[in-house]
Amino acid sequence: MKGIGNDTVGKIWCRALTRHLVSNSNFSGARAATVRAATALYGAGSTWTRTVAAAWFAVGVDGSDPVPPAPQAPSLKWINPRSGVVGAEVLVRLRAPDPQRQPVTFTATGLPPGLALDSTTEVVTGRATQQGTFDVTFTAADCDSNTARRQANREVGPR
Structure with a gap:
């Protein structure tokens, strides 16, 4: 079997480690993670993706064993937004620990005019x-599109 090079393997493995593997991954899970990483980096039918799948097959991991459950969504938390008044300073901190320790992206809809999420x-x-x-x-989303949503009513009264 022809190799794909250390740099390519390093990129695939790094992406698999940081985005797809979970703490309870088994060999089938590692195979799935590296094939998924190669697909994301180089395309589904690419030489690199086919080579990664073939390498796993060559060592007896064909993907037929059960893969651990899909990653879970981030756990969205915030310091509870209290009611406020027009013109008052607002500061709400969001947190969303991700079980896979992936980066999380935040969005907000329905914010009162004058408030913004950075x-x-x-x-x-x-x-x-x-x-x-x-x-x-x-909304908090990780790079695997696992999302968590929380809703809150924000009361803004007169000055």
């Missing part, structure tokens, strides 16, 4: 410019 700092800040009741939805 996805790099994972903090909602600003000063509300309109009073009312707002249905806010926070």
Whole structure:
């Protein structure tokens, strides 16, 4: 079997370790993770993906054994957003530990005007410019598209 090179194998293995393997992965899970990583990096029918699958087959791991359960979604948490008033400073910190320790991306919909989520700092800040009741939805997603959503009503009263 022809090799694919240390650099290519390193990229595939690094992606498998950081994005697809879970703490209870077995050999079939490692095979699935590396094939998935090669597919993401080089394409489903690529020489690299076929070579990774063939290498696992050559050592007796054909993927027929059960693979551990699919990764779980991040656990979305925040410091509870309290009611506020128009013009008052707002600071809401989001956290979403991911079981696979993957990077998590945050989004928010329904925020009162004047408030914004900074996805790099994972903090909602600003000063509300309109009073009312707002249905806010926070979403945390890992790179495998596992998502967690939490909803909250945000009350903004007059000054």
